[in-house]
Amino acid sequence: MAPLPQTHPTTPVPELDAERAGKDVAEKESESDSESEKSEQEQEFDPWDLPELQDTGLKWSELDTKGKVLRVFRSIVKFILLLCLLYIFVCSLDILSSAFQLVGGKAAGDIFQDNAVLSNPVAGLVIGVLVTVLVQSSSTSTSIVVSMVSSGSGDRNEFRRAFAGATVHDFFNWLSVLVLLPLEVASGYLYKLTKLVIDSFNLQTGADAPDLLKVITEPLTKNIIELDTSVIRDIATGDPAARNKSLVKIWCKTQDITNLVNITVPDIINCTVGAPCWEVDDEIWTQENQTETLYLKKCKHMFVYANLPDLAVGLILLALSLLALCTCLILIVKLLNSMLKGQVAVVIKKVLNTDFPFPFSWVTGYLAIIVGAGMTFIVQSSSVFTSAITPLVGIGVISIERAYPLTLGSNIGTTTTAILAALASPGETLANSLQISLCHFFFNISGILLWYPIPFMRIPIRLAKALGNRTAKYRWFAGLYLILCFILLPLIVLGLSIAGWQVLVGVGVPVLAFAILVIIISIVQKRWPRFLPKILRSWDFLPKPLHSLKPWDKVVVSSMVFCRTRCCCCCKCCNEKEKDDVKAKEKSLEMYDNSAFTVDDEAKVVATHL
Structure with a gap:
């Protein structure tokens, strides 16, 4: 496919190198000035100030009845x-x-x-x-x-x-x-x-x-x-039978019925207190109350029959x-x-x-x-x-x-x-x-x-x-x-x-003391750095990953880009995206060849390729 037509003349390489070199020198000379200006702008702009909320629409008095x-x-x-x-x-x-x-x-x-x-x-x-x-x-x-x-x-x-x-x-x-x-x-x-x-x-x-x-x-x-x-x-109260029960409620309406039933016991000592006890065919019988749950109505939620x-x-x-x-x-x-x-x-x-x-x-x-x-x-x-x-x-x-x-x-x-x-x-x-x-x-x-x-x-x-x-x-x-x-x-x-307490104290106390020490030093660094030794007036003596999130940010961003690329390729959507990009570029070039091509259209072409 033909390259994108250029709308501006190409700068010769020697002149370009000279221009870049001049820019580098100018940037180095004005580095301190730009830093001071940046700090002044940061001082003037407080991100925690509430934004100004302005009325950008028509006022009520300016509307007609329909509006x-x-x-x-x-x-x-x-x-x-x-x-x-x-x-x-x-x-x-x-x-x-x-x-x-x-x-x-x-x-x-x-x-x-x-x-x-x-x-x-x-x-x-x-x-x-x-x-x-x-x-x-x-x-x-x-x-x-x-x-x-x-x-x-x-x-x-x-x-x-x-x-x-x-x-x-x-x-x-x-x-x-x-x-x-x-x-x-x-x-x-x-x-x-x-x-x-x-x-x-x-x-x-x-x-x-x-x-x-x-x-x-x-x-x-x-x-x-x-x-x-x-x-x-x-x-939580120690009922072993509850471990085999499901948390999903199946029956929303139940009724407990207690009936007096006859049961057999091993000997007369196990007879229910206050209940009759008798012997039939070498078996000892007694009576006790037993509760039976009647399931009357099932619930209506979507997982009842799941x-x-x-x-x-x-x-x-x-x-x-x-x-x-x-x-x-x-x-x-x-x-x-x-x-x-x-x-x-x-x-x-x-x-x-x-x-x-x-x-x-x-x-x-x-x-x-x-x-x-x-x-x-x-x-x-x-x-x-x-x-x-x-x-x-x-x-x-x-x-x-x-x-x-x-x-x-x-x-x-x-x-x-x-x-x-x-x-x-x-x-x-x-x-x-x-x-x-x-x-x-x-x-x-x-x-x-x-x-x-x-x-x-x-x-x-x-x-x-x-x-x-x-x-x-x-x-x-x-x-x-x-x-x-x-x-x-x-x-x-x-x-x-x-x-155990010994392990908790042995590990937790030193870690907590170290964290408190770091917090105190950080506060003193910001407010009273002159009271600290020269090496402790900043954390720059430590490896950068230990006092800055910037190296970790690069790792996280790179990982996200890699994962996104891999997932995209696995789903075969990269090829689809490339096809869409090719079609968009071809359409842009057709617009560019059109005699009615405007400056705004040119900006759209550049944006598409970028």
Whole structure:
């Protein structure tokens, strides 16, 4: 095929070499100037500043009657569509939770049955992390996935803000655990405080607390899957028969009938107390009550007749729910971007991020905590609330400073679900159930008192911004963070905890001390480098892969390109792509030979070949 015609004269090689050499000299001479200009530009531009939201469309007063009717109609349709997407999103979270329970629910029951492991507070902590991620019942991992999906655009600042908004909750929890867990082990203040509260009330068994969110989602989710969660409870309480049961509920309506039946016993000592006992043909008979379960009505979900193991059903639901979750998130973000434009976005942004006038500006954050707690209590799901906030932080409607107290309020609101569930417990377990739910409540209250009232102590915001900056530069680091913090690290700590306190302390203390030392040196490097030895004023003395992600970025990008190329070749799509490229180039050349060829057409040709 003929080469692409050139639209500009070719520069002679000697002149080109001279020009390049001149450019190199000029670049070297102005290197310091460009670096200083770049630093000044970085100082002037703050990626965490919320973008200006301007009204790019026609104002309401400029529209005629038809335009006003169409705008109102489009707004109503978008709002209804948004509600539908939110409904599917919540249902997909419910299905995702069921999928994780099918995949690992029995393993979770076995873990809770092991009292030796649970007696170790560190092991209990990491088990809580693993089980929460496993059954997807907390907003932490959900919010991170939301940020990774909903901010998948090319705007790095949107991704930066969204990921920080999702992980500020993580840093609050991790920092609270690092401070409050040792305090609880040493003093038992949470146990004593909650015991005092429980003893001060005359507790009685309550009725089942209504789950408002379940009432809304159940009409759809019960047609997809229904689980028998009592199986996990029976495994955790040591019932051996429960291990052979399936978590997939088959019969939705059953009835237990107790009848008095005649049975044989080895000797008269084994006769039922208070029941008659007689002998017939050298056999001793007695009577006892036996309960028989009548299966009256089968469930109507799609896996009733599937006859598949729990793992297979869980993997199928996992794939479907993740697909629905990601699709809804992408559409919700796009819909919010189209709805939150113009004057609407300006008003919402102003209302959500405006503080009360001085000297009552400090009240604004605490009001946001109350709002977050109230909204989470209404929907009874912190996952829904925090997942809704994350895209708004990404597009610049809510600042990270305002999202932080909203998230803290959601932490309080989510404890009400456990408290309501505890109040519905039987009388013999009511006190213990309510006490552990109050431990959750007071833990979050203690964390808020630590990391919010004093502005200097709002460390989670600074850590979330630092992580957002890192993931904005290296997108793959977001997935690494999720796997490392919520899977690998808890598994490693759990293994050390099971091995014993000696192993945990012998390995964990030196690693933790080294990490603290590195953090302290890094802080001093940025603020007071003159107090450090010359070699420690930067990490440049270390190999670059040990203090920079840039070499790892090259490896990850190269691996992704290699895998994409190999997969493309394996699927024989490379040949198809080459054919399409050849056709596009031939079409471009035909356009170029046309006498009506314009400058814009020329740009399209160049873009096609590039």
